Amino acid sequence: MEIPAQDAAHMARAVELAGRGHGTTSPNPVVGCVVLDAAGHVVGEGFHAYAGGPHAEVVALAQAGERARGGTAYVTLEPCDHTGRTGPCSQALLAAGVARVVIAVPDPNPKAAGGAARLRAHGVAVTSGVRAAEAERVNEEWLTYARLGRSHVTWKFAATLDGRSAAEDGTSQWITSPEARADVHRLRAAADAIVAGIGTVLADDPHLTARPAPAATPGAGAGGAGSPGADGRKPLRVVVDARARTPQGARVLDDRAPTLVAIAEDTGTELKADLLRLPSDGHGLDLEALLKELATREVVSVFLEGGPTLAGEFLRRGLVDRVVAYVAPALLGSGRAALGAAGVGTIGAIHRLTFDEISLIGPDVRLIARPATQPGREQ
Incomplete structure (x- = not known):
């Protein structure tokens, strides 16, 4: 027509x-x-x-x-x-x-x-x-939420030009520029939840909050800046922690924003936190069950920042809807890769993406891409 x-x-x-x-x-x-x-x-x-x-x-x-x-x-x-x-x-x-x-x-x-x-x-x-x-x-976040009954997932990572997210000694601050980091906080503030794995919590002790950022960068695909979000909300912090190893004094459990710790159904713990018990399998917690549970709590959009292992699991299970990558003009040569095992054993199983946007953020490049096929999302 x-x-x-x-x-x-x-x-x-x-x-x-x-x-x-x-x-x-x-x-x-x-x-x-x-x-x-x-x-x-x-x-x-x-x-x-x-x-x-x-x-x-x-x-x-x-x-x-x-x-x-x-x-x-x-x-x-x-x-x-x-x-x-x-x-x-x-x-x-x-x-x-x-x-x-x-x-x-x-x-x-x-x-x-x-x-x-x-x-x-x-x-x-x-x-x-x-x-x-x-x-x-x-409207992709809400359409995923409405059609699939789960939260929409944006995976964000920062890496060097050779794909490293940390040096050999584990240090990663700062690979990207202040401009890129401010842009990340703007995107965080627009999300309903920020998700990280226990590895990130133990290694970096992050706040996982959206802190004040400069005015929005054109073309990023999301709205207002700041902390809390432009509508006064503070994004929910979610820790994927099957064995409840989150330290009681971790920053993610402070009072800056609400926090949910997802643990396995059979895990015994004395951790004082809002706990969500989920089924698990040989690969860890059931991440689709996590997203469906978050959807029942009206979490439409998730901003995934949880290290290479957790990102690999989300990708392996087909639960990444969008990728936002910040690539710095720098080289490490060795160190931690930005993405861990993602269920790809042969080149025929590669996760293909299509680019939506390539733009400069300060000295860095921001790439926005999504899976080439997204069944159930665009109909």
Whole structure:
């Protein structure tokens, strides 16, 4: 189907608006909306800014007022058809007298879906699938969460040009520049949870918090900076620690942010922390069970920073949805690799990625990539 240039252009703007909600809407999706009057002029724009706040359609329709009657609304996600913390957007569009609604992506949430059908039933012309790929990408965290029932995972690592994340003696501070580290904190602040393994906790004793960072770097695919997140949330800290070896005095257990320690079901411990008991196998804790449990706690997005071993396990199990790599113009020649065993025994089993972005962050290069095939995520 050939998409009219006007539809493509207005939906592109709606996708741009949706991106402004990154890091502040969880557990809701990011959504953008553009409203035209009957003559085809833009009269309203909006995006979903925070959970519990007005949806994108409501914001755009309020700006448009009576000029929306007989016009067209462009929405990146199918208008909801249920009453939650706010009313159904399908009803808001009908009340505004909009004659046509253009949708990028259908809503996979059965509780909210049905907006397109309701609009059609009341005589509104509905077009779907316009700029679907871009709308999928801007909303990928929530779509993974809604479709797969688990948190979306971004694996971040920093390495030298020859792929080393630490020197032979274990030192790693600092491989990358202050600019790159500030960018990492911005991405941390936009996530719902920051995950690390017990190896990282024992070796580095990290805080795993999102600390203040400079203004957002264009093109990173996530919103606001700072600590806590732009909506006042502090990302949950999660330690994957099958045998409960986290020291009671570890920084990750301080009061700077909430912390969850994931341990094996059969582990006995006197550790005073919020514990999550999970099944385990020969490779460690069931990481998919971890992500599903986090999803029940409304953790839509996970920022994985947990060393080469844990990253390898997430990758081996097909649980990495996006990779953000910071590569420094430096060489070590030996030392710890950025990625451990990831289930690849032969070149035919290699984990293929596709690049989304390659950009300079200070003197370093930031690479954003994702698995070449992501079944269940983009439909």
